[in-house]
Amino acid sequence: MTPYxxxxxxxxxxxxxxxxxxxxxxxxxxxxxDMSRGKPSKAQLDMVSGILTxxxxxxxCIDEGIDTRNYGELAGLPCARRYWAEIxxxxxxxxxxxAAASLNLMYDVISRAFTHGLLHSERPWCREEKVKFLxxxxxxxxxxxxxxxxxxxxxxVPMTPDGPDMDVVEELVKDPAVKGIWTVPKYSNPDGIIYSxxxxxxxxxxxxxxPDFILMWDNAYCIHEFRGEYVPFPDIIRLCAEAGNPDMVxxxxxxxxxxxxxxxxxxxAASEDNIKYFSRLFGVQQICHDKVNQLRHVRFLxxxxxxxxxxxxxxxxxxxxxxxxxxxxxxEIAPLGFAQWNDPKGGYFVSLNTMPGTAKRAxxxxxxxxxxxxSAGAAFPYGMDPQDRNIRIAPSLxxxxxxxxxxxxxxxxxxxxxxxxxxxxx
Amino acid sequence: MTPYxxxxxxxxxxxxxxxxxxxxxxxxxxxxxDMSRGKPSKAQLDMVSGILTxxxxxxxCIDEGIDTRNYGELAGLPCARRYWAEIxxxxxxxxxxxAAASLNLMYDVISRAFTHGLLHSERPWCREEKVKFLxxxxxxxxxxxxxxxxxxxxxxVPMTPDGPDMDVVEELVKDPAVKGIWTVPKYSNPDGIIYSxxxxxxxxxxxxxxPDFILMWDNAYCIHEFRGEYVPFPDIIRLCAEAGNPDMVxxxxxxxxxxxxxxxxxxxAASEDNIKYFSRLFGVQQICHDKVNQLRHVRFLxxxxxxxxxxxxxxxxxxxxxxxxxxxxxxEIAPLGFAQWNDPKGGYFVSLNTMPGTAKRAxxxxxxxxxxxxSAGAAFPYGMDPQDRNIRIAPSLxxxxxxxxxxxxxxxxxxxxxxxxxxxxx
Numbered sequence: 001m002t003p004y005x006x007x008x009x010x011x012x013x014x015x016x017x018x019x020x021x022x023x024x025x026x027x028x029x030x031x032x033x034d035m036s037r038g039k040p041s042k043a044q045l046d047m048v049s050g051i052l053t054x055x056x057x058x059x060x061c062i063d064e065g066i067d068t069r070n071y072g073e074l075a076g077l078p079c080a081r082r083y084w085a086e087i088x089x090x091x092x093x094x095x096x097x098x099a100a101a102s103l104n105l106m107y108d109v110i111s112r113a114f115t116h117g118l119l120h121s122e123r124p125w126c127r128e129e130k131v132k133f134l135x136x137x138x139x140x141x142x143x144x145x146x147x148x149x150x151x152x153x154x155x156x157v158p159m160t161p162d163g164p165d166m167d168v169v170e171e172l173v174k175d176p177a178v179k180g181i182w183t184v185p186k187y188s189n190p191d192g193i194i195y196s197x198x199x200x201x202x203x204x205x206x207x208x209x210x211p212d213f214i215l216m217w218d219n220a221y222c223i224h225e226f227r228g229e230y231v232p233f234p235d236i237i238r239l240c241a242e243a244g245n246p247d248m249v250x251x252x253x254x255x256x257x258x259x260x261x262x263x264x265x266x267x268x269a270a271s272e273d274n275i276k277y278f279s280r281l282f283g284v285q286q287i288c289h290d291k292v293n294q295l296r297h298v299r300f301l302x303x304x305x306x307x308x309x310x311x312x313x314x315x316x317x318x319x320x321x322x323x324x325x326x327x328x329x330x331x332e333i334a335p336l337g338f339a340q341w342n343d344p345k346g347g348y349f350v351s352l353n354t355m356p357g358t359a360k361r362a363x364x365x366x367x368x369x370x371x372x373x374x375s376a377g378a379a380f381p382y383g384m385d386p387q388d389r390n391i392r393i394a395p396s397l398x399x400x401x402x403x404x405x406x407x408x409x410x411x412x413x414x415x416x417x418x419x420x421x422x423x424x425x426x
Numbered sequence: 427m428t429p430y431x432x433x434x435x436x437x438x439x440x441x442x443x444x445x446x447x448x449x450x451x452x453x454x455x456x457x458x459x460d461m462s463r464g465k466p467s468k469a470q471l472d473m474v475s476g477i478l479t480x481x482x483x484x485x486x487c488i489d490e491g492i493d494t495r496n497y498g499e500l501a502g503l504p505c506a507r508r509y510w511a512e513i514x515x516x517x518x519x520x521x522x523x524x525a526a527a528s529l530n531l532m533y534d535v536i537s538r539a540f541t542h543g544l545l546h547s548e549r550p551w552c553r554e555e556k557v558k559f560l561x562x563x564x565x566x567x568x569x570x571x572x573x574x575x576x577x578x579x580x581x582x583v584p585m586t587p588d589g590p591d592m593d594v595v596e597e598l599v600k601d602p603a604v605k606g607i608w609t610v611p612k613y614s615n616p617d618g619i620i621y622s623x624x625x626x627x628x629x630x631x632x633x634x635x636x637p638d639f640i641l642m643w644d645n646a647y648c649i650h651e652f653r654g655e656y657v658p659f660p661d662i663i664r665l666c667a668e669a670g671n672p673d674m675v676x677x678x679x680x681x682x683x684x685x686x687x688x689x690x691x692x693x694x695a696a697s698e699d700n701i702k703y704f705s706r707l708f709g710v711q712q713i714c715h716d717k718v719n720q721l722r723h724v725r726f727l728x729x730x731x732x733x734x735x736x737x738x739x740x741x742x743x744x745x746x747x748x749x750x751x752x753x754x755x756x757x758e759i760a761p762l763g764f765a766q767w768n769d770p771k772g773g774y775f776v777s778l779n780t781m782p783g784t785a786k787r788a789x790x791x792x793x794x795x796x797x798x799x800x801s802a803g804a805a806f807p808y809g810m811d812p813q814d815r816n817i818r819i820a821p822s823l824x825x826x827x828x829x830x831x832x833x834x835x836x837x838x839x840x841x842x843x844x845x846x847x848x849x850x851x852x
Contacts, residue, residue: 037497045495049484052718058475069471069686071463099525100716107711114541115552115576126541126552142710149710150541260495263718284568284575285533290526290716292478292689 003337004355004422016419022412023365026405031370033406038189038348039397040261043317048259048310051300055292068291075279076267080294084267086304087223088253089235093272096279099289102254102266106216107146109250109268112281113179113214114150119247119277121212125150125179134172134181136164138351138379138390140189143182143218154381157181163188163195166202173208180214186233187221190351190379190392192344194231204239206248215240215249222253223304223311225346226318230308237269246271255297257314257348258307265289265297321395321403325350328407338418341393350393351379355418359388362417369409429763430781430848442845448838449791452831457796459832464615464774465823466687469743474685474736477726481718494717501705502693506720510693512730513649514679515661519698522705525715528680528692532642533572535676535694538707539605539640540576545673545703547638551576551605560598560607562590564777564805564816566615569608569644580807583607589614589621592628599634606640612659613647616777616805616818618770620657630665632674641666641675648679649730649737651772652744656734663695672697681723683740683774684733691715691723747821747829751776754833764844767819776819777805781844785814788836788843795835
């Protein structure tokens with residue numbers, strides 16, 4: 001195959017007609033396929049459904065003298081705090097265990113910053129003239145939306161293969177209106193980048209002008225390798241403390257992609273002072289979270305070693321799907337030279353940059369042909385991809401045979417959108 | 427026994443010495459008893475632990491085609507929305523199902539009012555010069571604390587045997603700074619009052635000056651009779667709609683005292699427009715709540731009729747405890763004529779008014795003798811009982827034999843505190 005950039009007008013026209021015919025053909029199949037969200041598949045959920053029978057009787061509900069069925073233990077069951085501390089390599093006193101969604105804890109942290117202020121705030125953020133929040137992008141749309149919904153000004157930070165561009169971050173945090181940054185340090189959403197040790201060191205050593213700058217450290221994929229061995233990560237709580245920034249960071253993790261996406265448990269990790277501060281605030285809204293489900297999780301997941309074993313089961317289901325995505329892209333798109341993408345070893349996404357100015361069109365074509373993808377631009381603040389080129393592929397939900405069809409359609413639409421543009425420009 | 431008010435100085439002195447001796451005697455027992463919170467007892471939790479085995483296998487998790495283990499259904503599983511709609515006599519579209527704590531939904535409603543505004547707000551409440559919130563008292567300390575924590579000015583509203591004094595409420599809502607009111611319409615916390623039809627009608631027909639006035643209708647004890655038959659209650663959502671106030675009310679309920687206090691489900695009921703509005707706001711913080719637990723609940727509780735059967739089981743455990751409280755008070759305190767209390771048929775509390783100026787002292791004595799009670803004043807905004815006389819008795823947690831000891835100590839302390847005051851005034 002000839003790269004599009006080397007084709008003459010006739011060749012382009014021929015390629016366009018072929019792509020158009022392909023598109024009409026796949027559209028006629030009338031499929032309905034979903035690659036829009038990082039949802040685990042039925043096979044993954046079935047694999048961990050043993051969790052349902054971990055707590056069966058009244059006696060099962062008692063743990064270390066605590067009746068999990070009753071009120072109490074706002075910060076979580078002691079065994080659940082120890083479990084998360086082992087996963088994140090911090091101390092149990094640094095853990096607050098939440099309900100099904102770490103997103104909710106993140107929201108609560110930002111919400112309380114606006115209404116009550118954080119530990120070192122001079123005033124609640126709603127009393128500040130302006131609040132800016134740094135958004136490394138492409139990034140996670142739901143992160144950005146939280147700060148957007150509170151009226152913060154979202155500031156784009158470019159990503160590098162080592163994580164967010166720290167030269168840019170270090171410069172931006174000199175502005176006292178910059179109150180925090182969203183990060184996904186391992187298998188970043190959607191790029192699948194693992195922040196380098198140097199990036200992490202520079203994060204821990206940030207010297208922000210705002211005394212209440214918050215490093216939102218969403219370790220969503222901390223143990224989520226789908227290929228190769230588990231990659232250890234450093235304890236950001238300790239690194240920040242050592243750098244003289246003990247209260248600057250709040251870390252998040254959950255079992256949404258370990259057990260059940262719609263019925264797991266989550267946690268927040270931070271300095272003991274932060275945990276005390278947030279517990280005081282959270283204690284106004286909550287007597288306790290569901291401790292029975294916390295106990296179910298600890299009994300099923302046991303410890304880090306056993307959890308990593310379970311993650312290998314997920315990997316065995318996920319790896320062929322990511323391989324399918326890579327195979328299609330390598331075969332159908334790579335020779336044409338108009339798009340680049342990553343090849344992650346963990347996380348839930350493949351991030352693809354197609355020909356600038358064609359991402360929206362490609363996904364509109366996909367939709368027309370029955371394949372739903374995450375909206376173009378979703379990975380950018382305000383949903384605005386300045387180059388209209390980034391597309392997030394989420395291959396976890398459909399079985400491989402469906403995924404193959406979806407990828408065929410997706411590649412066809414990528415080509416057609418690119419050729420439409422080249423043709424218009426020719 | 428002679429009432430204290432009829433005793434001469436010698437008789438008072440003698441009664442005081444007796445009370446002092448009694449106090450020393452019970453204190454020497456070195457007991458440690460807890461009547462501070464409306465916690466269900468172990469016997470109640472054991473009775474409903476069959477809920478633990480309702481969802482056991484992967485297949486069990488699928489309900490009406492929805493895999494409860496995966497993301498989705500922000501407003502709750504359809505069957506859970508139908509369940510709550512039947513309990514509250516409203517429509518499933520008017521229900522949003524939450525996690526373990528209705529308190530969290532209440533907090534989120536108030537929090538979002540301050541940061542984003544309610545459906546009919548002209549601006550977020552944090553942009554208002556002043557926000558006042560009405561607090562019928564004695565009432566629920568956790569309600570008051572939510573609005574207090576956002577800086578609202580709490581305004582006391584007296585309670586009558588028919589509910590909050592509606593003459594006062596109707597007058598106060600003419601002030602546009604008054605943004606809402608906390609209510610517990612059935613078996614009010616702590617008085618155990620069921621709001622009369624007339625009170626409820628006047629609530630539905632309120633004409634507040636604030637366009638975004640919110641009636642926080644916490645139906646926490648809607649099916650919580652412990653004596654006698656189930657008492658039906660009207661659908662406040664419909665009543666408000668009929669009165670031309672469709673979006674003024676948000677109702678709350680939970681299974682915290684039906685299944686597990688630390689692992690139940692809760693709901694919010696409101697107009698469809700409100701449910702849509704809040705779902706949009708809540709969708710930023712949450713993909714979904716724990717649907718597996720919702721399914722577990724619906725399969726266990728089935729419907730309203732079956733739930734009311736289960737509530738009779740709770741009643742059989744609770745009634746003897748409330749009888750014990752009444753027996754002690756009738757025998758030990760009634761003849762002395764210095765205190766009044768209610769005799770509820772449902773809910774979780776007995777509310778007692780002792781001799782003005784002695785509630786704090788009586789509870790300090792209780793603590794000294796090993797009995798923990800809800801702090802004096804807790805049922806009032808800012809924890810300030812203007813007459814220092816109200817005490818909330820929460821007899822649900824201890825077994826009857828412990829409760830008897832606790833009540834003996836409590837009555838002794840009530841007497842001693844009253845006699846100390848009479849003696850000092852003599």
